[in-house]
Amino acid sequence: MTPLLETRGVWQRFGGLVANSDVSISVGRGEIVGLIGPNGAGKSTLFNLIAGVLPPTQGSILFDGEDVTRMPAAERCQRGVGRTFQVVKSFETMTVIDNVIVGALVRNTVMREARRKALEVLEFTGLAARAHVLASDLVPAEKRRLEVARALATEPKLLLLDEVLTGLTPTEAQTGVALVRKVRDAGITVLMVEHVMEIVMPLVDRAIVLDLGKVLVEGKPNDVVRDPKVIKAYLGDRHAVGA
Amino acid sequence: MDKEFAARRRRDLIIAAVLAAIAAATPLFVKDVVVQNILILTLMYAGLSQSWNILSGYCGQISLGHALYFGLGAYTTELLFTKFGVLPWFGMLAGGVVSALIAMGLGYPFFRLRGHYFVIATIVIAEIGLLLFHNWEWAGAAMGITIPIRGDSWLKFQFLRTKLPYFYFALALCCIAWFVTWWLENSKWGFWWRAVKDNPDAAESLGVDVFNSKMGAAAVSAFLVAIGGSFYAQFVSYIDPESVMGFQFSLLMALPAVLGGIGTLWGPVLGAAILIPLTELTRFKFGGSGRGVDLIVYGTLIVLISLALPRGLLSLFSRPKKTGATR
Numbered sequence: 001m002t003p004l005l006e007t008r009g010v011w012q013r014f015g016g017l018v019a020n021s022d023v024s025i026s027v028g029r030g031e032i033v034g035l036i037g038p039n040g041a042g043k044s045t046l047f048n049l050i051a052g053v054l055p056p057t058q059g060s061i062l063f064d065g066e067d068v069t070r071m072p073a074a075e076r077c078q079r080g081v082g083r084t085f086q087v088v089k090s091f092e093t094m095t096v097i098d099n100v101i102v103g104a105l106v107r108n109t110v111m112r113e114a115r116r117k118a119l120e121v122l123e124f125t126g127l128a129a130r131a132h133v134l135a136s137d138l139v140p141a142e143k144r145r146l147e148v149a150r151a152l153a154t155e156p157k158l159l160l161l162d163e164v165l166t167g168l169t170p171t172e173a174q175t176g177v178a179l180v181r182k183v184r185d186a187g188i189t190v191l192m193v194e195h196v197m198e199i200v201m202p203l204v205d206r207a208i209v210l211d212l213g214k215v216l217v218e219g220k221p222n223d224v225v226r227d228p229k230v231i232k233a234y235l236g237d238r239h240a241v242g243a
Numbered sequence: 244m245d246k247e248f249a250a251r252r253r254r255d256l257i258i259a260a261v262l263a264a265i266a267a268a269t270p271l272f273v274k275d276v277v278v279q280n281i282l283i284l285t286l287m288y289a290g291l292s293q294s295w296n297i298l299s300g301y302c303g304q305i306s307l308g309h310a311l312y313f314g315l316g317a318y319t320t321e322l323l324f325t326k327f328g329v330l331p332w333f334g335m336l337a338g339g340v341v342s343a344l345i346a347m348g349l350g351y352p353f354f355r356l357r358g359h360y361f362v363i364a365t366i367v368i369a370e371i372g373l374l375l376f377h378n379w380e381w382a383g384a385a386m387g388i389t390i391p392i393r394g395d396s397w398l399k400f401q402f403l404r405t406k407l408p409y410f411y412f413a414l415a416l417c418c419i420a421w422f423v424t425w426w427l428e429n430s431k432w433g434f435w436w437r438a439v440k441d442n443p444d445a446a447e448s449l450g451v452d453v454f455n456s457k458m459g460a461a462a463v464s465a466f467l468v469a470i471g472g473s474f475y476a477q478f479v480s481y482i483d484p485e486s487v488m489g490f491q492f493s494l495l496m497a498l499p500a501v502l503g504g505i506g507t508l509w510g511p512v513l514g515a516a517i518l519i520p521l522t523e524l525t526r527f528k529f530g531g532s533g534r535g536v537d538l539i540v541y542g543t544l545i546v547l548i549s550l551a552l553p554r555g556l557l558s559l560f561s562r563p564k565k566t567g568a569t570r
Contacts (some may be wrong), residue, residue, distance in 0.1 A: 051448065076449035089445035091438050093506070097245070102438045105431050106450035114431075115245055132247070154449055 002065045004029045004158055004189050005050065012045050012213075020056070021213045027158070032180065032190040034204035034221070036197065038234055042213040043193045044086065044162070050191070051083045051160055052076040066155065074234050078106060082098035082156030084147035086163045086193075090135035097131040098124060099146055103153030113176040125149040125179060126187075141172040148179065152188075159183060161192040173199050181202055201225060209233070255425060255508060262512075263418050270407055279406045283478065286413035287514035291492075292499035293420035294467035300476055300506035301424075301433065302460035303440025304354070307493045308365030312342040312465040313371040314488030316472025318376065321388045321482055324399075331400045334474040339466040346465035347458050354457045369493060373463075376484040389481025390476070400477050409478050410492065414475060417512070419466050424508055436460055440506070468496065495519075499542055502548055504555025512555045513556055518544065 012020040019042045027033045029204040052073035060069045091099045100118035106116040122128040165176045194200035201221040209216045211233040299305045353364045395402045427433045435456040438446035476482045494513030503514030522537040529536045
């Protein structure tokens with residue numbers, strides 16, 4: 001079976017800076033894949049290329065067997081790519097449910113159905129009690145959750161999570177982890193960019209480590225964290241020798 | 244299903260129907276022509292501001308150039324009437340269509356601009372329109388167009404002896420603009436517009452066609468404003484560039500919405516109900532020597548509102564609860 005998402009030899013240059021060089025990754029259906037790497041590794045750039053914020057300088061991106069390299073973000077969403085933003089981008093003057101309805105309108109043209117879908121998603125993500133609160137009144141952890149809810153309302157095949165667990169308290173992060181598992185159990189493939197290794201590693205099926213714009217290592221989380229190359233990228237040469 | 248939401252929608256509709264009925268009955272009690280005049284203008288500006296609110300309030304694309312569409316509505320109607328004998332009713336629709344098309348034509352390049360740059364572009368474009376009409380001989384240039392009056396006629400929508408038909412037309416315009424807003428508020432477009440206003444990037448990631456959302460809002464908004472312009476031309480029966488396309492119209496469409504509550508269903512009506520009688524009364528009181536007094540009034544009101552109630556007067560009535568379940 002073809003993978004749900006595939007990047008083939010993707011390059012992204014910003015002037016003289018090479019943010020991604022020759023990145024080829026694939027994400028299979030039903031997987032939770034973690035995209036990790038130190039600061040400046042090119043995770044966010046790759047993430048944005050996959051979400052369709054900008055087209056890559058070179059290379060191609062395939063989603064569900066279709067070439068989406070130059071497809072704008074809104075169309076990718078219709079094809080089944082949902083995303084969250086690292087810096088939350090709620091619709092601040094709208095209520096929580098109205099935020100989610102915007103997402104639900106992708107697949108429900110009748111308002112009544114979109115509203116029902118939104119309520120269902122709020123139930124699923126544990127935000128139902130806050131449905132009629134303005135998004136601007138949510139606490140940060142709830143805003144993260146709203147990002148996920150909004151993306152889920154578009155009924156994606158692939159959910160891109162950009163550091164949804166970063167900056168949360170341990171308890172909040174654990175509820176977040178539970179939500180990601182629940183999303184996968186609902187049949188949605190997850191690709192997540194994450195910083196916090198100890199939270200993300202037990203969660204993902206597979207980890208892809210980026211460093212200096214290239215894929216450094218790819219594999220089972222347990223193998224990845226022991227890989228000398230990964231330790232070196234994160235902690236420097238001295239520690240890698242020790243390992 | 245969200246019962247509370249449905250109840251609020253119904254309540255809005257009922258309030259609107261009651262207010263419209265009360266407004267429709269006022270000419271029975273108000274016989275004074277000066278007061279009737281003020282009522283007509285108030286209703287007209289309420290409708291105009293409601294239309295402006297669609298693009299600038301809901302969709303967040305602040306326009307200070309809507310005088311252009313107002314003037315285009317007036318000019319299209321009167322040029323068709325005086326040059327080709329087309330009845331104003333058809334001219335009105337034609338004016339709406341012309342304005343909507345021009346709004347989209349202008350939107351094509353300008354909707355790529357964000358924030359202040361967009362506002363400045365709208366002002367400049369409206370000024371260019373004004374200058375073009377100033378110099379366009381066929382359209383009367385600076386002399387303008389006098390609408391030939393041949394006595395009271397519904398067909399030609401002109402009345403000398405009574406202001407009532409104008410009153411009811413202005414009321415209808417106001418009601419239609421309100422109803423269109425009410426209806427669009429709970430539609431895909433309404434949600435898309437608010438999403439585009441709050442955060443275009445997030446909107447795009449959720450499948451919202453940001454560019455076409457803006458185009459749609461601009462078209463609806465310009466169409467309705469142009470109808471208002473046509474009406475105004477018939478009402479005053481003489482137009483020249485300044486008197487239908489001047490910058491003050493752009494202000495008078497924006498201010499009621501800002502005063503009452505921008506991007507809200509009731510804001511423009513509430514704002515117009517306060518602002519327009521106030522400005523008309525000051526103008527009446529100070530006469531020719533008081534030119535600019537109305538501007539002082541707007542200025543003071545806007546300063547007070549933005550200091551005390553930045554979300555408009557309406558925020559006094561509907562405070563969104565921080566934790567509760569209602570809006």
